[in-house]
Amino acid sequence: MPTFRHLLSVTLGGVLLFSSTLQLPLKSLAESPEEVRRFEILSDADQLYREGNIDAAENLYRQVKPEFPNSASSLIRLEEVYEIEELDGGQKIWQNALDGIEQGIDGKIFFNLQYLTENYPQFIPAHLKLAEFCQEDGDTCEQYAKEGGPKNAIEVLERATDLYPDDPDLLKAKINALAEAQQFLEAFIAARQFSTMFLDYPEAPEFAKLANQYLAAHESKIREQLLGQGITSTILGIGGAILNGDFRQGISGAQTILLMLKGESSFGEQAANARLQEYREQEKLLEDPKVTTYLRGIGSRFTGYMKRDFEYEYYVVKDDSLNAFVLPGGQVFVNTGAILGTNSEAELAGLLAHEIAHAALSHGFLRVAQASLLDNLGQVLPFVDRVSELVNSQYSREQERQADILGTRALASANYAADGLRNFMVTVRKQEGDAPTTGHSTHPATVERVQYLEHLIQSNGYNRFAYEGVKDHREIQELVRGEQLAPDSDLPVPIDEENLQQLEDLKAVFPSEPPSSPISQPLPAAPLPVGTVALTGKARRDNVEIRIEGAKVESTGSFSLNFVIDNQSNRTLTFVPSLADVIDREGNKVAAKFNLLESDSEDIVILPGTTRKGRVRVFGKNWSNSGQQDLTLVIPVRSSIFRISF
Ligand SMILES: [Zn+2]
Structure with a gap:
């Protein structure tokens, strides 16, 4: 197996980072004796595989990896x-x-x-x-x-x-x-x-x-369209400014398209920067070079196979769900839940190969382009920092299959156990058993995917009995688990020149009043206040004011807020309900639904000199009597984000 040398050299970078003190049993959670034995056999097999002793390794893999069950061929x-x-x-x-x-x-x-x-x-x-x-x-x-x-x-x-x-x-x-x-x-x-x-x-x-050639044809068609709509060089100039800086700015459809014309890599980088900025503020990034080096090592074994000239970057997000996503151009985000929830490196590699295949096949880029083109070019479109959500949530069934197929081929080509992605799906399936899935509703049913992946592996003769990488994987799991347990430092960051500058920058982004103005609320009463509750709060900028005007608490404890958008400016505003959020103190989104009232529901335009009322129904939280809900309303309007805490 001559190609294995390559695999080994890539792995070594990761392995050498660990000291020999990590040889103790690494999994801290209770394991059954069978699980312990299985781990040991796989670990021995991996060792043999690394040494080039392929036949002996395969024998061991076969001992603990049963044949696929006879799939329901229907x-x-x-x-x-x-x-x-x-x-x-x-x-x-x-x-x-x-x-x-x-x-x-x-x-x-x-x-x-x-x-x-x-x-x-x-x-x-x-x-x-x-x-x-x-x-x-x-x-x-x-x-x-x-x-x-x-x-x-x-x-x-x-x-x-x-x-x-x-x-x-x-x-x-x-x-x-x-x-x-x-x-x-x-x-x-x-x-x-x-x-x-x-x-x-x-x-x-x-x-x-x-x-x-088609890409060039597409670009010239878009340019014509932009010119045809009278989109002048001034706006093109604004597009340029956005490229250089502030990702919190809402951007128009035209600007989204301009960004896209800069190419996938550049576009993905902008989206990734916006995402990273948000994650860093929420302290949701796990920035440990050992972990990222490990992920990069895995990815580098098959990104070559995907034949795209991307500079892949890897980030770890503190999120418990078994998931990862890749932005156009190869910015890879892996949840800690994916590292902790998988059972081997091959399984984790399966998830990565699937996601990277989406990027290699430009699925996310297509998704954003279609979303941009469907709408009127002048309309406010997904912020750059919403791109990742758009990219991540809406692949078609056909695209999922393509990513499964290409991902599995890539795994096999990298000498990973070719059923890594299939086994990942089995793990997902087990998790689904505990809780209904959300977000991935367009994905083909997991059971079906497991079966066609089995079929794909068998009909192509891909090798399931190759490298699993259980030990390295477990070391990384320990590392991630340790980082998650480590208490977050609450010490104030010492103020130095650089921090001061950052603070100034932040203020420039969020000038004046926000994050919040004081709220007034009735004194805490023993029984849950059901019905209308006085609650105010406001944020104002550039002659636009957004106010909270009362809340309504239901007997179940769930509640909704009334808000008003007061447009005293001389420009028309667009309010996009899907871009507004309610976030908790940790910056996590709370389930909520925004509506503008007294409108033909689709009408989201607020003319100069007018006010519009809206309501947001909060699902994820119950009303608290403590006088503070510890939530923040986040409403982007034009180029500003209004934040009102309550
Ligand atoms: Zn997918």
């Missing part, structure tokens, strides 16, 4: 079929479709091809033919489309690639259809996908070249 997609003779039925229908083509009878063509694509989705030529006809004659295609069925070539191919994301013929057809429809950004991503996922195909370099 959940597994059928193998692609390219020859009609190999299809289990459907020959007559295919013949009818071909006759229809010969005779030029639209109905015969469409009905038969539609029937085949629905009932024999594994028969790839039917999708390709149907797409071809939809491309040639869009009107007829739309006319014959079934209710809810695909209405044009792109939709036909999207439905097919959703099932078969790793089929090169379908992907090629999709790239052509997208380019023809002038959806250049999507065509760019799809072409990039081809050159990334089908490295060993002769067409791969051609598609890499095409990808760049």
